[in-house]
Amino acid sequence: MKIYSSLLFSLLLIVVLHSNVFSQQKTISELSSLKELNLTSSGVHHFWLNMGTNTFGQPILVPIIVVQGNEVGPTLGITAAIHGNELNGIPIIHQLAAALDANRLKGRVIAIPGINTLSIELNQRKFVDDEDVNRSFPGKSNGSESEQYAHKIKERILPVFDVHLDLHTASFGRVNTLYARADASNDTILKLAELQQPDIILHSKGKPSFGTTSSATETLRAEAAALGIPSITVEYGNPQVFQKDMINRGVNGILNTLIWLNMYDGNISTDPIKPVYCKKSYWIYTDKGGFLEVPVKLNQLIKKGDPIGIIKNAFGEIIDTYLAPEDGIVIGKSTNPANRSGGRIIHLGILE
Ligand SMILES: [Zn+2]
Numbered sequence: 001m002k003i004y005s006s007l008l009f010s011l012l013l014i015v016v017l018h019s020n021v022f023s024q025q026k027t028i029s030e031l032s033s034l035k036e037l038n039l040t041s042s043g044v045h046h047f048w049l050n051m052g053t054n055t056f057g058q059p060i061l062v063p064i065i066v067v068q069g070n071e072v073g074p075t076l077g078i079t080a081a082i083h084g085n086e087l088n089g090i091p092i093i094h095q096l097a098a099a100l101d102a103n104r105l106k107g108r109v110i111a112i113p114g115i116n117t118l119s120i121e122l123n124q125r126k127f128v129d130d131e132d133v134n135r136s137f138p139g140k141s142n143g144s145e146s147e148q149y150a151h152k153i154k155e156r157i158l159p160v161f162d163v164h165l166d167l168h169t170a171s172f173g174r175v176n177t178l179y180a181r182a183d184a185s186n187d188t189i190l191k192l193a194e195l196q197q198p199d200i201i202l203h204s205k206g207k208p209s210f211g212t213t214s215s216a217t218e219t220l221r222a223e224a225a226a227l228g229i230p231s232i233t234v235e236y237g238n239p240q241v242f243q244k245d246m247i248n249r250g251v252n253g254i255l256n257t258l259i260w261l262n263m264y265d266g267n268i269s270t271d272p273i274k275p276v277y278c279k280k281s282y283w284i285y286t287d288k289g290g291f292l293e294v295p296v297k298l299n300q301l302i303k304k305g306d307p308i309g310i311i312k313n314a315f316g317e318i319i320d321t322y323l324a325p326e327d328g329i330v331i332g333k334s335t336n337p338a339n340r341s342g343g344r345i346i347h348l349g350i351l352e
Pocket of ligand 1: 086
């Protein structure tokens, strides 16, 4: 009798759990553009945004989380994983949505935890046509797969944002500090970068200049800037992993942003780490193949002439040592020892 009742209980539990999942899926409505959003009730709302169709005629859907406040106010837009292997931004959005009290919010947060769903599925940085969507803006309505996808982001997503944060990480074979790429010549954009309390703020104008329309924007951040939307790119650590520290710092930075925008009450957190400001940066590459060791740490301040890369041949003999060409800070570095001519060593930031 006891066995039967526990069996019955398990069966009931399975039915309840299944119906819960099923009903959750059923209640999520599909949008063809974020311009259709017209929410009146405050709270957290989920949607799917249609971004085209696949081979089987099924819609390509992108998840949308809207935290709708009680009072009118601006829209903070957050996009994560336009490069499909850069995942830390996804749990940042999930945790932010869980942490926010919609009744205290003025305006709304529209967050996209995985804007490049097709590439996330494939564990790859680039789009399904092997192009980089984040180098394909403004895209074309009748262009290639990646061009059409970029164009849909431009037409269906960006216009509803007043301020934009684009969440990235390093790519395969490399690791990153928590750093922001921002046009430091624009006070609002620089402030957005500082609010994330990153290790490094890298001045990078992006093209074109803020508020200037252009046919060669290339990145999502530049496309937003061309539309007059203050936008920064934030790089949170490493590819294809969820890193707790990066995620916590990410959530904290976005909360700071909401408070600064007067969308949320509270105090901007004080960060013991002062960011290092860099006026430019570049990657240093090897000129020969071999096994590469990179004897510097992330965020390490290095001097001209410091060793940054040691290459050994197939027999374990050192064949070259690379030296820092000038003083700077290590923004990112290679973690992949297998190295051909032209492999990356470090991403060097040059301080202001
Ligand atoms: Zn990226």
